[in-house]
Amino acid sequence: MRGPGRLPRWADLGLLPIVSLLAALAASAAIIALIGESPWEALRLLVAGAFGSPEAAGYTLYYATNFVFTGLAVAVAFHAGLFNIGCEGQAYVGGLGVGLACLGLDHHWPLWAILPVALCAAAGFGAAWAFIPAWLQARRGSHIVITTIMFNFIASALMTWLLVEVLIKPGQQSPESREFAAAAWLPTVRGLLGRSGRSLGASPLNLASGFALVAAVLVWIYLWRTRWGYALRVVGQNPTAAVYAGISPPRVMLAAMLISGALAGGLGLNEVMGVQHRLLLDFPGGAGYVGIAVALMGRNHPLGICLAALLFGALYQGGSQLSFDLPRINRDMVVVIQGLVILACGALENLFRVPLAALWARRRPAGAGE
Amino acid sequence: MSAGPTERPAEPTGSGRGRPPALELRGIDKRFGAVHANRTVSLTVASGTIHGLIGENGAGKSTLMNIVYGFHRAEAGEIRVHGRRVEIHRPHDAIAAGIGMVHQHFMLVEDFTVLENVMLGVEGGRLLAGGRARARAELERIARDYGLAVPLDAVVEHLPVGVQQRVEILKALYRRAEILILDEPTAVLTPQETDGLFRLLARLRAQGKTVILVTHKLREIMAATDRVTVMRQGAVVHETATAGTSERALAEKMVGRAVSLRVEKTPARPGPVLLAVRDLEVRDRFGVTRVKRASFEVRAGEILGVAGVAGNGQSELLEALAGILPPSGGEIVLAGTPLMRRGLGPRARRRLGLAHVPEDRLRMGTVAAFSAQANAMLGYQEQPAYSRGGFLRGAAILAGCERKMRDYDVRPPDPRLRLTAFSGGNQQKLVLAREIDGDPRVLLVGQPTRGVDIGAVEFIHRRLVGLRDAGKALLLVSVELDEILGLADRILVMFNGEIVGEVAAADATEQKLGLMMAGVKEGQS
Numbered sequence: 001m002r003g004p005g006r007l008p009r010w011a012d013l014g015l016l017p018i019v020s021l022l023a024a025l026a027a028s029a030a031i032i033a034l035i036g037e038s039p040w041e042a043l044r045l046l047v048a049g050a051f052g053s054p055e056a057a058g059y060t061l062y063y064a065t066n067f068v069f070t071g072l073a074v075a076v077a078f079h080a081g082l083f084n085i086g087c088e089g090q091a092y093v094g095g096l097g098v099g100l101a102c103l104g105l106d107h108h109w110p111l112w113a114i115l116p117v118a119l120c121a122a123a124g125f126g127a128a129w130a131f132i133p134a135w136l137q138a139r140r141g142s143h144i145v146i147t148t149i150m151f152n153f154i155a156s157a158l159m160t161w162l163l164v165e166v167l168i169k170p171g172q173q174s175p176e177s178r179e180f181a182a183a184a185w186l187p188t189v190r191g192l193l194g195r196s197g198r199s200l201g202a203s204p205l206n207l208a209s210g211f212a213l214v215a216a217v218l219v220w221i222y223l224w225r226t227r228w229g230y231a232l233r234v235v236g237q238n239p240t241a242a243v244y245a246g247i248s249p250p251r252v253m254l255a256a257m258l259i260s261g262a263l264a265g266g267l268g269l270n271e272v273m274g275v276q277h278r279l280l281l282d283f284p285g286g287a288g289y290v291g292i293a294v295a296l297m298g299r300n301h302p303l304g305i306c307l308a309a310l311l312f313g314a315l316y317q318g319g320s321q322l323s324f325d326l327p328r329i330n331r332d333m334v335v336v337i338q339g340l341v342i343l344a345c346g347a348l349e350n351l352f353r354v355p356l357a358a359l360w361a362r363r364r365p366a367g368a369g370e
Numbered sequence: 371m372s373a374g375p376t377e378r379p380a381e382p383t384g385s386g387r388g389r390p391p392a393l394e395l396r397g398i399d400k401r402f403g404a405v406h407a408n409r410t411v412s413l414t415v416a417s418g419t420i421h422g423l424i425g426e427n428g429a430g431k432s433t434l435m436n437i438v439y440g441f442h443r444a445e446a447g448e449i450r451v452h453g454r455r456v457e458i459h460r461p462h463d464a465i466a467a468g469i470g471m472v473h474q475h476f477m478l479v480e481d482f483t484v485l486e487n488v489m490l491g492v493e494g495g496r497l498l499a500g501g502r503a504r505a506r507a508e509l510e511r512i513a514r515d516y517g518l519a520v521p522l523d524a525v526v527e528h529l530p531v532g533v534q535q536r537v538e539i540l541k542a543l544y545r546r547a548e549i550l551i552l553d554e555p556t557a558v559l560t561p562q563e564t565d566g567l568f569r570l571l572a573r574l575r576a577q578g579k580t581v582i583l584v585t586h587k588l589r590e591i592m593a594a595t596d597r598v599t600v601m602r603q604g605a606v607v608h609e610t611a612t613a614g615t616s617e618r619a620l621a622e623k624m625v626g627r628a629v630s631l632r633v634e635k636t637p638a639r640p641g642p643v644l645l646a647v648r649d650l651e652v653r654d655r656f657g658v659t660r661v662k663r664a665s666f667e668v669r670a671g672e673i674l675g676v677a678g679v680a681g682n683g684q685s686e687l688l689e690a691l692a693g694i695l696p697p698s699g700g701e702i703v704l705a706g707t708p709l710m711r712r713g714l715g716p717r718a719r720r721r722l723g724l725a726h727v728p729e730d731r732l733r734m735g736t737v738a739a740f741s742a743q744a745n746a747m748l749g750y751q752e753q754p755a756y757s758r759g760g761f762l763r764g765a766a767i768l769a770g771c772e773r774k775m776r777d778y779d780v781r782p783p784d785p786r787l788r789l790t791a792f793s794g795g796n797q798q799k800l801v802l803a804r805e806i807d808g809d810p811r812v813l814l815v816g817q818p819t820r821g822v823d824i825g826a827v828e829f830i831h832r833r834l835v836g837l838r839d840a841g842k843a844l845l846l847v848s849v850e851l852d853e854i855l856g857l858a859d860r861i862l863v864m865f866n867g868e869i870v871g872e873v874a875a876a877d878a879t880e881q882k883l884g885l886m887m888a889g890v891k892e893g894q895s
Contacts, residue, residue, distance in 0.1 A: 225762055226760050226761055227752060227756070227757040227760055227762055228760060231751065233740075234740075234748065237737045240733055240734045241734055241735065241736060241737050241748065244728060244735065244749065245717075245748045245749035246715060246716040246717025357403075358403075
């Protein structure tokens, strides 16, 4: 029982994020009231915008899919003690892999043959983009936060060059590749459901969401049910003890970053193969950074990450609805609300942890300590 | 200190002469969350005495002294200094009330001179020159009065640890401390330096100062103090004149039951050599040679002790043998296998039967954030007992941890609890259980009882001797001379990275080892 901040597990995983979320919403409500809109009305519109119809929910889940991939990516690295800020770039390059696979194969192969290649390309390209920062960290001690940020910029520049100079569809102004043939389109959920899926409307929800859920389960098994995951967590918690236990921290760090990059690459499936059906500029759209907040809020646990991703998906989708319906709340205002949620759930976590823990300690009978 | 170097006054001074007590604590109460660290503690320290405060780790002695020195605030109770009630909210208040504290880890600026360190914070003016002259005069007076000679212009980092400690005492006296609190002052000292410290404390007492000696070492209480207070679980359980008590009686009060201080063992019956070390040289990451051409052997069925003051290369030796620190030269042969030539790391060494209880269990031996069961397989996670085809065997891990907890009396016996929910002694028992459970041929043990309560010390010592009798080879590194003398069959002494001598346990005395620990080489070794 050392220091403050020790909470029972359920409160740590359940209560704390909810309290943080409520605080963020309260602050948002105050700001919304300040600019002259009704906070209740805004909240109602936000929820209705995110879940009000099957189509809205479909959009929410589509956004959430991206956040699950990047959230898992951040979490795996985090368990190895690494802060991977580079998911944005890894997702971008992972999408490039998907795009190249589709562009190369869509006229020759059917979907069931393209899909595994695209899957491997997403993971492989994402992992490859994470490899260099990981290698520099593990072997040379270059700080991974700095190098992964740098690699986001490099990825961005690389993709711009490729799309402007190499992959651009001939005779076209905007830097985009040609559209894939339908054989390289991930089936939408609407399509899979047939008649009953018609209410999903134009929502872009597709098979990639299923892959995201599978990835979450696999990450859970890997981290807590295999000895490699055990070694990874030992390295993250106590590198000295890892060396003592015969685990090589550099090797584990490399593995963790490769897995992290591969997971981030999964975003490419959803965006490139599932929705855009072409390569275009900036399709990750900041999801790599939101993944950090998702992982923080989800406590780096796959289940928590899925829930947090759902929340952020709802904020994205409901937020755009909100800015549409209430003229005084524009897109920037929605970004402010998202920022407040990130601030409360991530950066200010200890703001509520300490008083909650104190409350808990007082409630418990005394003398139960060491 | 078997002979007791301090001259005890004819009768305990202080309270009998009608002077108010130097320090009086009444009903001090302090909680940290759910932990009740001090339970209405009352303590009276007579003026002009050396008062011992003894208790196991976590008994609340440090909390109490930190309250007196203003690091913590008590929730209830009052502090009286020389009969006057004082409010102490921060160290500054304590100093103003005439209380000085020498911490276990010195609070010195390493590349300042002694004079600069002593002046720090009380320079007396914007320009240093005037203050420096005044400080020098004052310090020379103090040095004369108390026989506390310290080279004022020497840079602190060049001074031996014992002298650095004198600088700390000088700092307190310069700030006109009447009451001096020393927290575990002998942890880093050789026996000779310890004697020197106790002689100094006796001189301070003769000049009317009051000393509070916080320690967990019974011998020191017996050798140096006039009265002693025993704390257990946050409360004062016993107070007596030192002359009227014994180590055994104090130990019983500390633990709350009868304990055996001596390790029962029969003479060793050494077998074949299991671990041979030849010309081992180890450099740290700064390129400093920490172990210089060490050569020795450990046989089956014996405990080889490595004695030395902390920081003389024992830690590096241990880590090099375990494969954690790569040596820069030499060879280690484990049961016939040359480890260096074959380039074998910790994992391979473990498989060959080399187990290792590291010196610092929280830094190296465990993962604090993990549960007990996850810790009980650390280093052995690849063995079929714990994983198959890469997947962890949850039920087997749980059952294995339960069994270890039962065999080693780890309490509470709940494998799912976080490691930090266990006391130091129980953590150590879990580490020991894990390392012995792999049925090693050679066991490296570093500081097996550091931060461990007396009850667990007894248990751990018996286990180590039992392992020896089962034909294992044990290498024991400890800075506690008692432990080395009690357990080892042969003793190596390290000084400044070198093995300066070897003594058979039968011929070893504290005096002899103490001289070697200070670097005095034996005639024939």
